Amino acid sequence: MRSSRESPEAxxxxxxxxxxxxxxxxxxxxxxxxxxxxxxxxxxQRTPSGRPAACATA
Structure with missing residues (x-):
């Protein structure tokens, strides 16, 4: 089960x-x-790996 931290939309x-x-x-x-x-x-925006661009590493 996902917590509210993982689901800001909820x-x-x-x-x-x-x-x-x-x-x-x-x-x-x-x-x-x-x-x-x-x-x-x-x-x-998503990177090819599916991760948010702000979290992607070089």
Missing amino acids: TAVLLTEPINRITDDRDFATRLIAEALTKSDHDW
Whole structure:
């Protein structure tokens, strides 16, 4: 079983309802998470080995 440390997406989904209540905007967290995940996909380009480029060694 994966821990929340290994699955930030799951943690983000669990936080959506409390975030939406705090901001009094029922879609705020969804927009925030979608934007963060989209940015993350662009920032972490994969190398041929399948590892994120930021973690790859020479």
